[in-house]
Amino acid sequence: MMYNEDHDIKIFSPVKKVQEPETVVIADEMKRQAISGNLQKAKKLGDTIAKSFREAANKKELLHLSEDCGVAELTRSIKDQAIILSVFAAEYALNQFLTDSLLSTTAISQLYATLTEDSPELYSNLLASTAFSFYYMNIDMKNIDTQAIGKTFAVLCDDDFNESLFCYGKTIFVSSVENYKKTVETIDFA
Numbered sequence: 001m002m003y004n005e006d007h008d009i010k011i012f013s014p015v016k017k018v019q020e021p022e023t024v025v026i027a028d029e030m031k032r033q034a035i036s037g038n039l040q041k042a043k044k045l046g047d048t049i050a051k052s053f054r055e056a057a058n059k060k061e062l063l064h065l066s067e068d069c070g071v072a073e074l075t076r077s078i079k080d081q082a083i084i085l086s087v088f089a090a091e092y093a094l095n096q097f098l099t100d101s102l103l104s105t106t107a108i109s110q111l112y113a114t115l116t117e118d119s120p121e122l123y124s125n126l127l128a129s130t131a132f133s134f135y136y137m138n139i140d141m142k143n144i145d146t147q148a149i150g151k152t153f154a155v156l157c158d159d160d161f162n163e164s165l166f167c168y169g170k171t172i173f174v175s176s177v178e179n180y181k182k183t184v185e186t187i188d189f190a
Helices: 022-036 038-058 061-069 076-097 101-118 121-127 129-136 146-156 162-183
Strands: none
Touching: 022 038, 022 162, 038 076, 038 101, 038 162, 061 076, 061 162, 076 101, 076 121, 076 129, 076 146, 076 162, 101 121, 129 146, 146 162
16 A cells, blocks of 8 residues: 655745835836926926915905905905915815826925925915815815805805805815916926
């Protein structure tokens, strides 16, 4: 009688595929975007948008939008909230229209770096404000309730039921997002 010995039988366990650490993947993507010139373009985009806030605050653009909505008086507080909403709209637009998260993060980071340098008072107002939290409660990345944005704007202006401020907030957001979308579209990413 012959016994089968199993000393020559080998049991193989499946080899696990080694996954690259996330930091390696991100570093590779950053290198690819840097070589293509896209990171520099994203930085320039963030810089350009940041510089537009100061101009918007000084232009009659805010005054015309407020008049179109019937805002009786464009106070300093309302004007500050309008600029904060415009910055929020920029962050939203960059996240929405730059489909690569590394590029949107780079553009937003540069936007805030430029604000810190060029408009420290505005940047301080942004840091002290809770407005972004309230606005973010009204959006997800696919859908946005512009009516709720307008109502939130009115609340932040301490006039919860003012229809003119609802209109003004909604108009600022919609027109800002559209302007930032056009700015993004002018950049020729590789």
